[in-house]
Amino acid sequence: RGLIAEKAKEATGRELTIAGNLELKLSLQPTISVAGVTFANAAWGSRPAMVKLERLEAEVELLPLITGDIQVNRVILVGLDALLETDAKGRGNWEFQAAPEPKAAAPSEGAATIPVVKKVRIERVRVTYRDGKAGEKIVAVVDSLDLGADSLSSPLKLRLAGSYNGAAYQAAGEVGALSALAAGEPFPVDLTAEALGATVAVKGSIARPQAGK
Secondary structure, eight states, X not given: XXXXXXXXXXXXXXXXXXXXXXXXEOSSSOEEEEEEEEEEOOTTSSSSEEEEEEEXXXXXXXXXXXXXXXXXXXXXXXXXXXXXXXXXXXXXXXXXXXXXOOOOOOOOOSOXXXXXXXXXXXXXXXEEEEOTTTOOXXXXXXXXXXXXXXXXXXXXXXXXXXXXXXXXXXXXXXXXXXXXXXXXXXXXXXXXXXXXXXXXXXXXXXXXXXXXX
């Protein structure tokens, strides 16, 4: 925990605190979890913490790592409270103290490995944006988000519920595979959303997703 906090401060100039446990359970599906994480806000910020996290957990497959494949069985994130804000001059609290220039990395060969994440579960996420110049505030809440796909070539299913400035919304459906998106192939979309008393259904495909067309 101390090493992670030290590296975070070197990179950002701010304190990162892990008050809870940092655990690693060894098996053929090792699990790592962390609890009670706090990341400090800018000195001029409206509250001490920029980010507070209750718990983050991830389970991976061990044997595929030997061949360089990253297969994540599940990721669980619970209780994230993030504040993004600007001061009266428009300076954002996400602007960190300049860190030393990193050493140039050796050139890599081949394409980068894309992790396979089979299931993602997110609960109780709150992101607040406060405009210090205009005095306006936006609050986006995700009560629950479930994402799942069997592989990079499988469709991604999702279910989402939350609120935006107090107005409830929910959405569910299926989109294309991440491998198709990375390759720039037509990306299918089949989603239904409910918000502000209206229901919107979208079904079709994005012909050129990388170009946004």
